[in-house]
Amino acid sequence: MTASSRLLHFLLVAPALAIVALLFVYPLGYSVATAFQDRAGAWTLANFATAWSFYARDIGFTALIVLLCTALIGAVAVAIGGYLVLGTTRWAVAALAWLYRWPLFVPFIIAAQCMRTFLAKNGMMNNSLIALGVMPPEAAQGFLDWRGIVVTFVWKQAPFATLMVAGAMAALDRGTIDAARNLGASRLRILLEIVVPQVRPTLMVALILSCVTMMSVLSVPLMLSGQSPTMMTVQMAYRINQHGDYGVANALGLISYLMTAAVAWVYLRETMRERGAVP
Amino acid sequence: MIGRGGLWIVRAVGIGILAYAVFGPLANLLIWSFAEAWFWPNKLPSQWGFRFWDYVFRPTGRAMEALTLSIVIALLTVALSLAVAVPAGYALARGRLPWRPLIMLAFLLPQAFPSLPVYINVARIFYGFGLNGTVAGVVLVHASHGLVFAVWIATAAFAAVDRELEQAARNLGASALRSFATVTLPLATPGLIASAIFVFLESLDEFTGSFFVGAPEVRTLPLEMFTASMGGNYQISSITALILLVPSIGFMLVVERFLKGEVLAKVGA
Numbered sequence: 083m084t085a086s087s088r089l090l091h092f093l094l095v096a097p098a099l100a101i102v103a104l105l106f107v108y109p110l111g112y113s114v115a116t117a118f119q120d121r122a123g124a125w126t127l128a129n130f131a132t133a134w135s136f137y138a139r140d141i142g143f144t145a146l147i148v149l150l151c152t153a154l155i156g157a158v159a160v161a162i163g164g165y166l167v168l169g170t171t172r173w174a175v176a177a178l179a180w181l182y183r184w185p186l187f188v189p190f191i192i193a194a195q196c197m198r199t200f201l202a203k204n205g206m207m208n209n210s211l212i213a214l215g216v217m218p219p220e221a222a223q224g225f226l227d228w229r230g231i232v233v234t235f236v237w238k239q240a241p242f243a244t245l246m247v248a249g250a251m252a253a254l255d256r257g258t259i260d261a262a263r264n265l266g267a268s269r270l271r272i273l274l275e276i277v278v279p280q281v282r283p284t285l286m287v288a289l290i291l292s293c294v295t296m297m298s299v300l301s302v303p304l305m306l307s308g309q310s311p312t313m314m315t316v317q318m319a320y321r322i323n324q325h326g327d328y329g330v331a332n333a334l335g336l337i338s339y340l341m342t343a344a345v346a347w348v349y350l351r352e353t354m355r356e357r358g359a360v361p
Numbered sequence: 362m363i364g365r366g367g368l369w370i371v372r373a374v375g376i377g378i379l380a381y382a383v384f385g386p387l388a389n390l391l392i393w394s395f396a397e398a399w400f401w402p403n404k405l406p407s408q409w410g411f412r413f414w415d416y417v418f419r420p421t422g423r424a425m426e427a428l429t430l431s432i433v434i435a436l437l438t439v440a441l442s443l444a445v446a447v448p449a450g451y452a453l454a455r456g457r458l459p460w461r462p463l464i465m466l467a468f469l470l471p472q473a474f475p476s477l478p479v480y481i482n483v484a485r486i487f488y489g490f491g492l493n494g495t496v497a498g499v500v501l502v503h504a505s506h507g508l509v510f511a512v513w514i515a516t517a518a519f520a521a522v523d524r525e526l527e528q529a530a531r532n533l534g535a536s537a538l539r540s541f542a543t544v545t546l547p548l549a550t551p552g553l554i555a556s557a558i559f560v561f562l563e564s565l566d567e568f569t570g571s572f573f574v575g576a577p578e579v580r581t582l583p584l585e586m587f588t589a590s591m592g593g594n595y596q597i598s599s600i601t602a603l604i605l606l607v608p609s610i611g612f613m614l615v616v617e618r619f620l621k622g623e624v625l626a627k628v629g630a
Contacts, residue, residue: 094448105505189566196386335478
């Protein structure tokens with residue numbers, strides 16, 4: 083390979099790299115720097131003090147919501163993916179495969195609008211439960227609070243994780259599964275002890291991507307819950323729109339980067355350890 | 362023990378509950394779009410009709426204007442993203458690049474950080490260049506996000522093209538550019554179409570970036586929907602949501618026709 087062909091190939095990549103550098107890397111660096119500056123541009127830690135004293139509860143709330151949603155998304159993905167691989171009732175497998183992916187490309191903002199009406203006190207969920215006689219009318223309560231956020235995130239994001247996990251499961255070698263089945267292992271045991279460990283890397287990637295996505299969404303907490311505490315995205319938007327306060331907004335932003343970085347770090351450390359264990 | 366019939370019922374009920382969880386929220390949206398009057402404690406609207414559809418689809422209505430604007434922005438985003446992603450994908454797939462892993466990593470970055478704080482700062486930087494509240498600004502923000510998917514999918518699509526076919530064309534005397542245009546590009550086209558549709562939908566549905574960079578001057582359809590919903594105008598917001606939903610569901614149904622397994626297997630490779 084010649085130097086000129088290398089240069090040519092690099093020139094082909096350069097415009098795309100330039101856009102990522104200018105519109106992502108530069109603003110990212112800018113946001114980190116601004117988090118440590120006051121309005122006059124002097125270096126300070128005051129933004130973090132303000133962010134913590136005003137929004138510590140929102141930071142904790144965000145962490146809990148995202149962790150809970152991630153756990154639920156993982157559980158749904160493993161359950162549906164597992165049934166698609168291990169299920170023996172053909173019509174049920176086909177129905178499930180057709181069903182689960184519908185919310186996949188529904189944008190968050192539309193999912194939020196759907197749930198805003200569906201989960202309301204007088205929404206379709208409560209009305210159906212009352213009509214079926216499962217619940218007395220006076221027990222109806224709206225889910226438009228943290229529960230609404232959780233339901234919407236899981237509804238929208240679980241199909242994505244399921245698609246990735248089910249794909250990885252379908253690509254597994256059937257030999258070990260069939261062997262375990264012949265030895266009389268239950269399907270639940272095969273799923274948890276044979277299938278899930280093998281698709282673990284894919285599952286983790288799906289969950290980390292979901293985590294980052296949920297940390298970025300503004301519309302869902304805005305539309306599903308007007309209560310406090312709320313998610314950090316709402317408070318960042320509030321600092322900008324009401325106060326023009328880039329310092330505190332970026333301090334919150336940096337905290338949210340660190341939260342996702344922590345998740346990614348746990349994953350990387352685990353991958354390294356696994357690779358280290360297998361020569 | 363549950364008998365065979367019992368198991369059948371358990372499965373049917375399970376699938377039924379899941380179907381309700383998936384379609385219930387969408388059905389509620391559909392009902393709202395046809396509800397002319399719906400007051401508590403009625404379980405269903407007391408008056409159905411197309412009144413709000415007429416309102417939304419009036420040629421002078423704001424929603425139609427916003428739809429046109431959103432489509433124009435999405436098309437420009439696709440054009441910009443593919444213009445840079447196709448060459449980049451080709452170069453990355455053919456793998457003759459120094460620091461290739463590092464470059465691939467750069468195209469992963471925007472997926473690894475929460476995007477909202479980045480958008481806030483993009484808006485602040487754009488303000489200095491007069492790009493805030495302009496269509497060009499919104500297109501750039503959408504492209505910075507859509508580009509990443511476009512590069513990944515384009516790289517995978519080119520990697521799935523057999524290199525020997527290209528070589529055969531070269532041996533028959535075709536120039537590098539000609540063999541690319543007549544052999545490689547046509548074979549990679551299904552994957553590139555998939556990435557174009559994907560970028561189009563990402564842009565059409567994008568909310569957060571448009572909210573910070575575009576609003577209030579550039580009013581895309583998702584921004585209009587959000588405003589209508591927060592104003593309690595559920596009919597208008599539901600109909601707007603349905604308009605946005607049609608292309609998304611359509612893509613979900615056909616995506617496998619364009620994104621074949623052998624291409625998907627090369628994503629990230």
